[in-house]
Every structure is written in structure tokens, then in C-alpha cells.
Amino acid sequence: MSGWTASLLRRMVDVGMQEDAMIGMRHLRNLLDGKGLVYNPGEGVVGVTDPLFWLGSALFHVPGKFLGASDLIVSHYAYVWGVVVVALVLLATLGKGARMPLAAGMGALLFAYFVAPLRFMFLGLEGPFLLLSVGVLGWLYRRATPTVFYAAAAFLSWNRPEVAIAALPLLVFFSLFRVREHGWVRALGPVVVGGAVFPLTLWLLTGSPIVQTIVAKSYFGARISLSQMLMGLGGRLEQISSFLEKGQHSALLLTVIVTAIAAHDFVRFLVSKPKSAPSAALLYSMFCVAYTGFIILVPNLWEWYITNWLGFVLVLLAGRFAALVDVATLRSPRFQLTTVVAVLVGVAILVRPQQPVRRALTTSLHTWLKQENEFRGRLGRELATEWNAKSVWMEAVGWQGYYNSARVFDEVGLVDRDTLALAKKFKCRYFVAALLELKPQFIVKRRFEVEQNRLMLSPKSCPGAPLFESDADRALFFQHYELVREYNTEIPDLFGEYSYLNLYRLRESPLTQG
Numbered sequence: 001m002s003g004w005t006a007s008l009l010r011r012m013v014d015v016g017m018q019e020d021a022m023i024g025m026r027h028l029r030n031l032l033d034g035k036g037l038v039y040n041p042g043e044g045v046v047g048v049t050d051p052l053f054w055l056g057s058a059l060f061h062v063p064g065k066f067l068g069a070s071d072l073i074v075s076h077y078a079y080v081w082g083v084v085v086v087a088l089v090l091l092a093t094l095g096k097g098a099r100m101p102l103a104a105g106m107g108a109l110l111f112a113y114f115v116a117p118l119r120f121m122f123l124g125l126e127g128p129f130l131l132l133s134v135g136v137l138g139w140l141y142r143r144a145t146p147t148v149f150y151a152a153a154a155f156l157s158w159n160r161p162e163v164a165i166a167a168l169p170l171l172v173f174f175s176l177f178r179v180r181e182h183g184w185v186r187a188l189g190p191v192v193v194g195g196a197v198f199p200l201t202l203w204l205l206t207g208s209p210i211v212q213t214i215v216a217k218s219y220f221g222a223r224i225s226l227s228q229m230l231m232g233l234g235g236r237l238e239q240i241s242s243f244l245e246k247g248q249h250s251a252l253l254l255t256v257i258v259t260a261i262a263a264h265d266f267v268r269f270l271v272s273k274p275k276s277a278p279s280a281a282l283l284y285s286m287f288c289v290a291y292t293g294f295i296i297l298v299p300n301l302w303e304w305y306i307t308n309w310l311g312f313v314l315v316l317l318a319g320r321f322a323a324l325v326d327v328a329t330l331r332s333p334r335f336q337l338t339t340v341v342a343v344l345v346g347v348a349i350l351v352r353p354q355q356p357v358r359r360a361l362t363t364s365l366h367t368w369l370k371q372e373n374e375f376r377g378r379l380g381r382e383l384a385t386e387w388n389a390k391s392v393w394m395e396a397v398g399w400q401g402y403y404n405s406a407r408v409f410d411e412v413g414l415v416d417r418d419t420l421a422l423a424k425k426f427k428c429r430y431f432v433a434a435l436l437e438l439k440p441q442f443i444v445k446r447r448f449e450v451e452q453n454r455l456m457l458s459p460k461s462c463p464g465a466p467l468f469e470s471d472a473d474r475a476l477f478f479q480h481y482e483l484v485r486e487y488n489t490e491i492p493d494l495f496g497e498y499s500y501l502n503l504y505r506l507r508e509s510p511l512t513q514g
Contacts, residue, residue, distance in 0.1 A: 016073055016373045020304070021124030022398030023415065024048045029072060029402070031058045036205075039397070039415035040407055044206040047397075047415030049213050050126035051202070052159045056083075076124055083128040084121070090135030091315055094142070102322035110314040117244050119365060120307040127308050130160065134284070134315060141280040147190045150175060153283075154194030161214045162305070166290035168195055174278045208417075216413035216420055220457045229297045236296050243306055254313055255292055261320060262289035281319070288316050367491070375489045376400045379444065379501060382485075387442065387505070393435065394444035395456065409440050412457050428462035431455065432473040435480075439506065443481060447500035480507055 016022065027037050027048050035041040037054060048054050060079040061072075088111075092104035111118060121127035133156045140149045150171060157167040171191045178187035199209035208215065240251035247253075262285040269282050295301065295309045376399035383389040384404035394400050395411040411431075413420030419434060426433035435443070449456060449467050453474070458465035468474040481504040489499040 016369050016377060016399070017076075017124035018120065018304070018369075019372070019396060019398040020302070022402045024050075024054050025072065025076065025124070026398075026402045028054050028057055028076070031055075032061060032072075039401070039410075041405075043417070045208075045212045045415060045417050046202065046206050047212050047410075049211055050129060050160050051211065052156075053126040053129040056129070073124075080122060080124055080128055083132055087128055087131035087135050090139065091131065091318075094135065094138040094319070100322075102325055103318050106321040107314065107318035110318055114244065114246070114310060114314065117303075117310055118307055120304040121311060123304075123365075123369075125304050125307075126160065127304065127311055130163070130308050131311050131315065133159070134312070138280055138284075141283075146178070146277065147186070150190035151194035154191045155198050158195060158198035161210060162294055163291070164195075166294055167287050170283065170286050170290060171195075174283065177278065212417060212420075213414045216410075219420060219423065219460055220412045224299060229299065232299055233296060236299055240296065240306055243303060244310070251296070254310075255296060258285070258288050258292050258313055258316065261285045261316065281323075285316060288312050371489050371491060371494050372399050375487060375499075376501070377403060379487050379503065380404055383442065387484075389442050391438075391440045392442045392444060393438070393440040395446075400444060406442075409434075409438055423459040424461060427459065428465045429469045429473065430459055430462070430465060431467050432469070432477055435477070441506050443504040445502050445504065446498060447486070447502050448497040450502060481505065482507055 017025065023039065026039055027046070030039070030041055031037045031054070036044075037046055037048070037051060037058075039045060039047045057076055057079050060082075061075060088107065092107060093100060094103070137149065137153050137156065140152055144152075154168060154171055157164045157171070168191070172188070175187050175191050181187075202211070203209040206212075237251045237255070238248070241248055244250045244254075265279075265282040265285045269278055291309055291312060295306060376396065380400045380403040383392060383400075383406055389404060389406040391407040391409065392400075392404075393409040393411060397408050397410050397415055401408050408416065409419050410416035411419060413423065418438065422434040422437060423430045445467075446456060448454075453466045453468055455465050455467055468477065483502055484505045485503045487501040487503065489495060493499050
């Protein structure tokens, strides 16, 4: 396993990271260069969904030292794997006494078994930090006061908005059980303060209490009602099962197990006396079932959301396995040793047959990122080296934006507040009207959008918005912008219709309404 991991790491650092991680890398590059945790220098917009993760990455580097593009990727991979190791070690030590080796062994077994879907945790994204947060909160629960624990849990929850959606209501709910013993202020105060500090700090720094990506994602894309979410539940479970690669009903099985654990813990809490101090096990299982609901109800979530959920669930299962064995064996040292040996043998049995899978996984990951590097990465580099771009309109701002310092107008507003305001203002004529106002020097568009006259992600104010609202708008666009280069993946049609990009440049004539 370690040899495969080292091989994967060596191959990955040669090519780069996943798209959203590359967005974070531009934030990190600017932060190390003294320009702040922003995508576009001089603009107070945070376009990463896990600011603490990226701030921690900055601390990992030599303060004040700006690293080259490739060096920064290499060092960031080292940081990510370091966080993984620290998180797993911390999680393994949360068990009591003999449970520790059991939890560690079962965790190793489960993480090895699900190595394929967990790949997104190691591609420069924030999954390892989420596991580390779980370990830190578990440590605080055992060693700190309830006040410190609840404040820290509320603060860390805000670091990823979907985690806040799942965790904050639970923290408030269980804090209410502490009111009788501690009073309203002492019971709810830590959650309120911890939950307010993070968004307040973000608001002071950027002018918005939540990261820009959440604001943008709430406005771009099709509207989905609760009834549509429920109707699509079966298909969503099938999609997650396909990603897990462990059978047709694997997502449903994990959902049932997590729900059963949470229900068991909650019933035990309700019948217990007193109810002022819910256990860490209860809080965590309830969080896992709430996060499961988010994952299976919200359609079209990217793969790393599922990876984060899977990491949470595997930690829950590993801990419960150790607790069950501990209770069933009445702490018999001989049986504990036998169980540990059985778990390690299970790890060896499950990992060995997966060798061809791991080789294929390494090759596919390397191929995927290599194609991104030589496709959108090449476009991003040439914007700096060949075109000397000062401003660029684009969508997918990770690879295309990391290797240059152009002012990026993000079409879907993930890292740019200006374009979001224009989308709300101009609705169906958003694309051309925004160009008239912003006058970007270059435009990057997917070829199918121009040929088929459709926006990949339309604003909610105009579902299914066309790229050009009229023939006059199309003529106006080509009157002022010329096609200067086409970009394709080296492996034809590797990403389907997303395998083809066009680069347009503003003509010398000024851009006017026309």
C-alpha cells in the first residue's frame, strides 16, 4: 500500500491537482506573495470553501518565500499527505485503552477497501482537514470543558458551509438540553460565539459572511425543489454507489447503517438521565446522518463531496466496530489480540487483490491530470507567456487561472463578485451585456457553447439562458472579438464536449454597444 501511495504521489506532483484545488492554489500563491487569501489581488473575495485548510497550507511553507508554480504544487501535496497522517493518527487515539488498536486496524481496513473513491481526498483538496477537525474535536471533547468544545465545533463547522448546514442545528439542539443545568447564556453562548466568529471575521476581511463560491452556486444552475430532490433519491443513490465501486446498493447500505447507529444513539440519549451532556459518539453519529442527508438529497454534487462523506462514515464505522468488540469480549486481552490479528489479515486480503485496481487507478488519475495540465494548464500558461493577458473572461478558473496573474472575470462568480452582480442585472443577455461593461482582453469559451448557443451554467434569473440572446448579439461579439487559438485534449474527446476550448481576443477597436 505504501509503495503504491509513493508511486501515485510521485506521478501526481509532475502534473498538478484537481480543478478546485488549483483554484485554491492561486489563492495560496497570492497569500504567500503577500497579497492575501484572494483569487484576484486587490479584491476582497475568497473563492475557496475551506479557508482554514489553505491558511494552514501557507503556514507549512517558509514565511514570505514565494515558490514557483511547480514547487508550490509539490510542497502542497506533501502538506496534504502530512495532514492525512496526523488526522488518522489522532483519530486512532480517540478510543479508550484496548479500543485504540481495534479502531486503528478497522480504519486501515476500511480506508484500504475504499481506496478508489477516496482518491479525491488526496488530490490537494480539503478532505484531510475535515478528518483532522473530527480528531481535534474528539480530543477536545475528552480533555476540554463543554464550553470550549461547543465553541470550537461551531467555529470549525463554518469552515465548510455544507458542514455548517449539518452540524450547527445539531449543536444548538443539544445545547438546549444543557439550559436547565447551566442557564441559557452558558448553554447556548459557546455555540453562538463560535458560530459567529468565523463569518464575522470573513465579513470584516471580504465584505461577505460566507465564501463567494456558496453565493455563486446558489444563483447559477437549475432550480431544484424539495419534491424533485426526493423524486431523484433513487438515482442519486445509484450514482453514489457507482462512484464507490462496491456494488449496486452500497450507498443505500451505508446510509441504512449510519441511520441505524444515529437512531440507536439518540434513543439511548432520550431514555438516559440526566440529558445535559450528550456524548461525543451521539454528536458525531447525528452529524454523520445529517451529512448523509445532504449528500443523497442534493443532486450534481462533485465527487469530493462524496469522498468527504465517505471519510466521515468510515471513521464512524471504525470506532463503532472497536466499541462493539470491546463490549462483546468484556475486555479479554486474548480475544482483543485475536481480533487485531484478524483485522490485519483482512487488510492484507483486501488490499492484495486490489493491486490491478490500484495500478489502473494510478494510471487513470495520472492520465486525467496530465491531460488537464496539457490542455487547460497549457492555455493558462500561454495566457501569461505568449499573450501577456491582463484580463480574461472564463469559466473553470482553476487550471486556466493558476499559471498566470491576469485579472479573471469568472463567468459563474465563484471568485468574482462583479460578474454575479451583472448576471442578476442583465439576466438572459448576461454574457454579451457583461462583456460590453467589463471589456475583458481575452475570453475563453467551450466550443459547444458558441456553436450551440447555450451557456453551460445559466443564472437562475434566466433558466436555460442562451450564450447570445439574439443574432445581433452574436454579430456584436464577433465584431469585437476574434478567435486566436483552439485548444483540444491530446486524447480526443477525453472529457466529451468539454474537451474543446476557444480563445478569443479583443480587437483593436473599442467595445461599444453597437
